Amino acid sequence: MRIGVVTFPGTLDDLDAQRAVRAAGGAPVPLWHADADLHGVDAVVLPGGFSYGDYLRAGAIARFAPVMTPIIEAARGGLPVLGICNGFQVLCESHLLPGALSRNAGRQFVCRDQRLRVENVETAWTRDFTAGQEIVIVLKNGEGCFVADPETVARIEGEGRVVFRYVGGNPNGSYADIAGICNERGNVVGLMPHPEHCIDDLFGPSRDGIAFFTSILHTLVSA
Amino acid sequence: MGTVVVDVMLKPEILDPQGQAVAGALPRLGFGQFTAVRQGKRFALTVDGEVTLEVLDAARRAAEVLLSNPVIEDIVSVRAEDAPEVLPSAATLAGYDWDDDELPDTWGANDHVAEGEVRREARPVPAYRRPVSIEVLDALPGTGLYHMEDDE
Numbered sequence: 048m049r050i051g052v053v054t055f056p057g058t059l060d061d062l063d064a065q066r067a068v069r070a071a072g073g074a075p076v077p078l079w080h081a082d083a084d085l086h087g088v089d090a091v092v093l094p095g096g097f098s099y100g101d102y103l104r105a106g107a108i109a110r111f112a113p114v115m116t117p118i119i120e121a122a123r124g125g126l127p128v129l130g131i132c133n134g135f136q137v138l139c140e141s142h143l144l145p146g147a148l149s150r151n152a153g154r155q156f157v158c159r160d161q162r163l164r165v166e167n168v169e170t171a172w173t174r175d176f177t178a179g180q181e182i183v184i185v186l187k188n189g190e191g192c193f194v195a196d197p198e199t200v201a202r203i204e205g206e207g208r209v210v211f212r213y214v215g216g217n218p219n220g221s222y223a224d225i226a227g228i229c230n231e232r233g234n235v236v237g238l239m240p241h242p243e244h245c246i247d248d249l250f251g252p253s254r255d256g257i258a259f260f261t262s263i264l265h266t267l268v269s270a
Numbered sequence: 271m272g273t274v275v276v277d278v279m280l281k282p283e284i285l286d287p288q289g290q291a292v293a294g295a296l297p298r299l300g301f302g303q304f305t306a307v308r309q310g311k312r313f314a315l316t317v318d319g320e321v322t323l324e325v326l327d328a329a330r331r332a333a334e335v336l337l338s339n340p341v342i343e344d345i346v347s348v349r350a351e352d353a354p355e356v357l358p359s360a361a362t363l364a365g366y367d368w369d370d371d372e373l374p375d376t377w378g379a380n381d382h383v384a385e386g387e388v389r390r391e392a393r394p395v396p397a398y399r400r401p402v403s404i405e406v407l408d409a410l411p412g413t414g415l416y417h418m419e420d421d422e
Contacts, residue, residue, distance in 0.1 A: 104339055111336070140339065147341040151281075154287040194284055194342055220285060 048267045050260075051078040051088035053118070055109045060131065060243055062188070067243040069262035083113035089267050090127035090171070093117055093134025093239055095187075100115035105148060105190045106136030124192060127263055128235045132188055133205075135227070135237030143235050144228055145203060146195030148210035151188070152220025160252040161186035162242050163226050167207050171266040175258040181214055184217040184240035191239040193221035195229075203228055211238050223259030253259035272321035273351040274329040278338045279310035313337050314351065321350035 050068040052075050054061045065075035076088050079084040080098075085091070098109035109115070116139070122128045124144050132137040138144045151157055160183050176182070195203075200222050203209055211227035219239075227238025242256030280286050286308050293307040315332070317325050326348060333345045 103336070107336065139341070145341075149342055150287045151283060152285055152287060192285070196341075217282055219388055227291065 048073045048090075048264050049086075049088045050075065050120075050263065051075045051085060051091040052070060052079045052081065053091065053093050055080040055096070055098035055112060057097045058094055058133070060241065061096070063241075064092045064094040064131070064243040065244050067256065067260050070246050071257055071264055073260065073264050074261050078114055080114050080135055081110040083116050085114075085117050085121060085126075090129070091122075093118075093128065093130040093137050094243065095132030095134060098133055098137065099134075101190070104139040104140065104243065105135075106133060106138075108172075109133075109137045110247070112138040115141060118232075122230075122235050124135055125232060125234050127252040127266060129172050129259065129263070130235075130237035131241055131243060132191070132239055135239055136138040136190070140238040140268040144230060145199045146193055146236050147230070148188075148190050148239070149192045149194050150190050151192050151218070151220075157191065157218045158188070159185070159218065161218060163211045163240060164214045165210070166212055167210045167229065167233070168235050170210055170229045170262075172236045172259050172262050173210060174265060177261040183245070183253040184242055184256055185219060185244045185251055186240040188219070188239055191219040193225045193239075195222065195241045200225075201265070206231070210232075210236055211240070272317050272319065272325070274315040274317070274321055274325060274348065275351050276313040276329060276337055276348050277346040278333070278343050279308060279346050280314070281342055282308075284342045289302060310346070311337075326350065363417045364371065396398055 050073045052061050052064045052068065061077070066075065068075040070187050076086055076141055078086065078088070078091070097252060098106065102108060108173075118126070118128065119141050128138065128143070130144070131226065132135075133163050135144070136148045139147050162180050163184055165173055165178065165180045165182060168176045168180075178257065208229050208231070209225050209227075210229050211225075213221065213224040213226050221239075226240060227236060229236045242259040245251040245253050246253060247257030247259075280289075283336050289309040292309060295306065296302075296307070302385055309333040313333075315329055330345075330348045334340070338345050
């Protein structure tokens with residue numbers, strides 16, 4: 048199974064994301080921001096970092112990169128897409144996910160091991176979790192405060208589209224402790240914490256992140 | 271060479287930590303009279319030649335597509351740098367739906383206004399609906415004032 052990992056100028060975690068795909072048993076395919084071709088991948092990861100230096104707004108310029116045109120089109124058609132941190136911001140700017148990520152309420156860049164509750168295990172990227180499971184995933188961002196108008200928050204809550212919620216303290220002021228959400232079909236998922244950094248015992252607080260990448264492989268195999 | 275100025279602000283209901291940080295620093299410098307600060311963005315878009323109505327329209331579209339995120343930000347104004355006022359574009363006027371069917375007829379214009387209160391519309395007035403002075407209107411093609419001496 049071929050999982051594309053996009054590299055924008057300023058992306059930092061593309062190699063970790065590729066490594067996580069490989070560790071789960073998939074074949075990572077590097078995708079370049081200026082190349083409007085998905086090279087036949089079965090799913091796409093938009094990794095973390097600071098694409099285009101977060102200039103203008105985080106993800107705002109990356110959203111118009113050539114590679115995003117086929118990704119947006121394919122995502123609307125059901126292609127699984129996972130946006131991590133900056134990738135989540137790109138998905139919101141692309142209107143593939145509702146809402147936006149604004150500056151952390153505490154005015155600080157937050158870097159910590161973050162406890163999360165998995166609220167939706169029906170998505171393409173979370174089926175290997177159990178409903179309500181609590182996991183620990185590292186979090187590192189300065190603009191991770193999820194905001195949306197009250198109607199949108201009520202709608203995604205009602206439709207079960209809050210996929211991850213912060214537990215044990217809200218790190219950034221996100222509405223309703225929202226850490227990650229998905230689109231209507233559940234093929235597009237975005238979250239602020241970094242599962243690709245949590246796949247080894249020695250390099251993080253847990254191995255909980257690997258389930259994101261085994262989930263997508265199971266989703267693709269059973270499709 | 272002309273310049274279009276686009277001003278973008280966070281929506282009032284969105285938390286503005288940068289503004290709060292500035293608000294926290296001001297009293298320490300003796301500016302205790304400012305009770306709140308909101309920080310926004312200004313874009314200066316330069317074009318070859320004059321800032322025409324078409325250029326303003328393009329700037330408006332750019333502001334909607336790229337310069338602002340409608341989820342968290344409002345476009346406060348789009349204007350030529352040296353223009354004192356916001357002009358309605360020809361395209362905006364031509365395409366404007368004066369009936370505005372989905373919206374209340376009066377925008378609260380007929381609502382009772384208590385003594386000492388200011389009448390408020392139901393939503394912020396878009397830039398193209400703000401008052402334009404006689405001088406500016408007079409300069410627009412087709413909207414000139416009636417001058418008796420023109421009759422000849």
